[in-house]
Amino acid sequence: MKTMRDAGLLFRRSLTELLLRNPVSLAVALSTPVLYLALFTPLLNHLPGAPGLPRGSTLGLFLPGILSLLAFTTGIARGFITVFELRAGVIERFRVTPASRLAILAGPILAAMAIMFAADAVLVAVGTAFGFRPHWTGLLVLAVLLALLMAIMAAFSIAIALATKDIISFAAIVNGANLPVLLLAGVLLPISLGPLWLRVLAHFNPLYYLVEASRALAAGTFGGPAMWQAFAVLAPLCAITLGWATRVFRHAVA
Amino acid sequence: MDNVITTAGLRKSFPARGGRVEAVRGVSIDVGRGEIFGFLGPNGAGKTTTLRMLTTLLPIGAGTATVAGQDVARQPGQVRSRIGYVSQLGGADELATGRENLVLQGRLYGAALPEARRRAGELAALLDLSEFAGRRVRTYSGGQRRRLDVALGIVHRPEVLFLDEPSTGLDPQNRASLWEHVRSLREHGTTVFLTTHYLEEADALCDRLVIIDHGQIVAGGTPRDLKKQVAGDAVVLVLRDGDQAADRGAELLRGQPYVRELTAAGGQVRLYVDDGGAALPHLLRVLDGARVAIRSVQLSEPTLDDVFLRKTGRRLRDTGEVPEGRAA
Numbered sequence: 398m399k400t401m402r403d404a405g406l407l408f409r410r411s412l413t414e415l416l417l418r419n420p421v422s423l424a425v426a427l428s429t430p431v432l433y434l435a436l437f438t439p440l441l442n443h444l445p446g447a448p449g450l451p452r453g454s455t456l457g458l459f460l461p462g463i464l465s466l467l468a469f470t471t472g473i474a475r476g477f478i479t480v481f482e483l484r485a486g487v488i489e490r491f492r493v494t495p496a497s498r499l500a501i502l503a504g505p506i507l508a509a510m511a512i513m514f515a516a517d518a519v520l521v522a523v524g525t526a527f528g529f530r531p532h533w534t535g536l537l538v539l540a541v542l543l544a545l546l547m548a549i550m551a552a553f554s555i556a557i558a559l560a561t562k563d564i565i566s567f568a569a570i571v572n573g574a575n576l577p578v579l580l581l582a583g584v585l586l587p588i589s590l591g592p593l594w595l596r597v598l599a600h601f602n603p604l605y606y607l608v609e610a611s612r613a614l615a616a617g618t619f620g621g622p623a624m625w626q627a628f629a630v631l632a633p634l635c636a637i638t639l640g641w642a643t644r645v646f647r648h649a650v651a
Numbered sequence: 652m653d654n655v656i657t658t659a660g661l662r663k664s665f666p667a668r669g670g671r672v673e674a675v676r677g678v679s680i681d682v683g684r685g686e687i688f689g690f691l692g693p694n695g696a697g698k699t700t701t702l703r704m705l706t707t708l709l710p711i712g713a714g715t716a717t718v719a720g721q722d723v724a725r726q727p728g729q730v731r732s733r734i735g736y737v738s739q740l741g742g743a744d745e746l747a748t749g750r751e752n753l754v755l756q757g758r759l760y761g762a763a764l765p766e767a768r769r770r771a772g773e774l775a776a777l778l779d780l781s782e783f784a785g786r787r788v789r790t791y792s793g794g795q796r797r798r799l800d801v802a803l804g805i806v807h808r809p810e811v812l813f814l815d816e817p818s819t820g821l822d823p824q825n826r827a828s829l830w831e832h833v834r835s836l837r838e839h840g841t842t843v844f845l846t847t848h849y850l851e852e853a854d855a856l857c858d859r860l861v862i863i864d865h866g867q868i869v870a871g872g873t874p875r876d877l878k879k880q881v882a883g884d885a886v887v888l889v890l891r892d893g894d895q896a897a898d899r900g901a902e903l904l905r906g907q908p909y910v911r912e913l914t915a916a917g918g919q920v921r922l923y924v925d926d927g928g929a930a931l932p933h934l935l936r937v938l939d940g941a942r943v944a945i946r947s948v949q950l951s952e953p954t955l956d957d958v959f960l961r962k963t964g965r966r967l968r969d970t971g972e973v974p975e976g977r978a979a
Binding site for chain 1 (some may be wrong): 706707708710732733734736737738740741742743744745746747754755756758759760761803
């Protein structure tokens, strides 16, 4: 109860901060996915049906990947704000109150998630206008998976921010993790195009499961192995990273 | 006396290159209810580390601490609801207004919205912030900012308020106004525990204080008692010919029966005598007789810096200043 109440208060605070702090970054957050769609889809127009690729429309292949990408980047970027708040003494001010430690972590994550879903909605709306025909129930299930991955990456990112405490070390770790995770997930092109070793390696990447499930779910393959595998990987991983980050909050030498 | 803070053998060390650094090495203190208690020491002395252990922000290394009747290591949650803490950084949300900050803080301490709103208005009035309460914190001056930080620290009427270097970055006028506010908290029964590296602040504001250096307490008492330990007056003789003359002057004066303690550095001889006015002519005569030329003479009653010098062999003023602008 108390955790919910505290998380609600801190969610409102974070959301206000995100909306007020930088209207420019909010505009960018909402428009970037559409830019991806506009600038990258034309390159793919002849790909569906090519050897190794699933059949279906370009948008059906690519748009779910952007949704997954967005969950990943929104989550992993969350720690930048944590470093800033750490330096400004905000985190310490909260840590000395009796507010639930999980709530101090969850409030900001949920706020970033709300903005992510707004961007997702814009993307799906624009996609639909250009011929994207998703399976709507599948899309709702996908939303749960997107939330799980976003929370995993955000908890990870915040914990790294609390541990490193400075923007340079934090950025080095996060940027270092970015590229391999993105390349090994098949966000832009399905990993099935790659050789065996690449496909094996991808199975160690949580984002890979989300991307696979997102394509299946958007196409209406409901309850298939891709979806179950994604839940089986992401749900426990989410619990583990949240637990870990809460622990860091409890002990952080900030 | 009714103690609000009691620590016994408090210790903390951090891993560092080539072993561990012991930041706090056996700190034992008792702070009575309604006192303004000070922790005076140079940067890196272990003041903030001790404070962070007492406020549950840092796990206790060894030893015990009781704050507001609760064991800090076992009941951190109970301690948190009974204490207020204002860090060096403050940590108010810059884009929110002062009032919004106060209301959220009140709610995080469990108040319902109407109560939190009422309390925010009350605090704004108490700390002379009413005029700016509706403005964004970003527009506040250093002094207004600091008063808001204090208001955030006492939103839940804590038994103890911890202030970490409260007047760093404040000009003298704002510092004086902050001191007035801290004193009025004491009048309302709040115990105040503060760290400072400003001698004037410790002297003017604290009922009692301890001097801490290298993680250990080197002296403690009321400012008056501490200064009395350095019996007599301090005399500083600035010599014309620099260090060599200072060494020679020190040699000459050390043998005089009325000179209590003496140090020579930077072309100055600093010494303590029972009665400065009476000793001065003698001192001058000795130096003049040996042809040691004097540039100027200062005679002063002992300060806490003299206490620090006597206990540690160093001067607090020489131990380095806090970088500017940290709490602007």
